[in-house]
Amino acid sequence: DTGVSQDPRHKITKRGQNVTFRCDPISEHNRLYWYRQTLGQGPEFLTYFQNEAQLEKSRLLSDRFSAERPKGSFSTLEIQRTEQGDSAMYLCASNVRGINEKLFFGSGTQLSVL
Amino acid sequence: EDKVVQSPLSLVVHEGDTVTLNCSYEVTNFRSLLWYKQEKKAPTFLFMLTSSGIEKKSGRLSSILDKKELFSILNITATQTGDSAVYLCAVVLRDGGSQGNLIFGKGTKLSVKP
Numbered sequence: 001d002t003g004v005s006q007d008p009r010h011k012i013t014k015r016g017q018n019v020t021f022r023c024d025p026i027s028e029h030n031r032l033y034w035y036r037q038t039l040g041q042g043p044e045f046l047t048y049f050q051n052e053a054q055l056e057k058s059r060l061l062s063d064r065f066s067a068e069r070p071k072g073s074f075s076t077l078e079i080q081r082t083e084q085g086d087s088a089m090y091l092c093a094s095n096v097r098g099i100n101e102k103l104f105f106g107s108g109t110q111l112s113v114l
Numbered sequence: 115e116d117k118v119v120q121s122p123l124s125l126v127v128h129e130g131d132t133v134t135l136n137c138s139y140e141v142t143n144f145r146s147l148l149w150y151k152q153e154k155k156a157p158t159f160l161f162m163l164t165s166s167g168i169e170k171k172s173g174r175l176s177s178i179l180d181k182k183e184l185f186s187i188l189n190i191t192a193t194q195t196g197d198s199a200v201y202l203c204a205v206v207l208r209d210g211g212s213q214g215n216l217i218f219g220k221g222t223k224l225s226v227k228p
Contacts, residue, residue, distance in 0.1 A: 042202055043202070
């Protein structure tokens with residue numbers, strides 16, 4: 001158990017629908033990251049937060065994607081008007097910057113867009 | 115542009131073999147290098163390397179970093195079927211780097227046959 005939890009574990013949706021994923025990091029971790037991973041590829045960076053501030057968002061990220069971390073604790077990732085190309089594993093990770101660079105990953109949310 | 119390249123992308127061996135996985139990088143402001151093992155879900159942490167020439171060891175796995183030649187290797191001796199996984203390499207950047215200061219390679223998929 002890594003301590004980072006993600007919900008749901010699996011999501012099947014129809015093209016055009018909106019989906020929202022949740023990530024609860026390890027409680028004392030101030031940094032939270034979202035990655036997307038497709039089969040045979042390494043994790044692709046999407047965005048990250050330090051406390052409640054979103055410090056960076058991938059240039060490759062469509063404006064259909066938005067993420068929040070309103071109180072510096074849990075985070076949500078929303079995808080609007082889903083497309084089949086959004087089908088992937090969405091991974092959340094957290095760490096404490098400056099103390100331990102090691103990322104702790106959640107088990108991911110597997111999204112399938114039909 | 116910062117990048118991390120892993121080789122080979124996939125590898126098939128038989129139980130008992132020894133394997134060497136490679137990770138090379140071209141980045142600005144290197145801070146440390148991480149190795150992860152990913153089976154079906156969350157990547158799990160293996161090693162963090164910050165200094166050249168110091169081998170990290172855990173059971174049959176070991177890793178070393180060469181900051182002059184900009185690469186790291188991960189060795190697995192006496193492989194077992196349970197070692198079958200994707201092995202990910204990630205480079206942590208000092209503050210000011212992109213992608214949340216962490217860049218992943220595409221991974222090496224290792225398959226160990228009985």
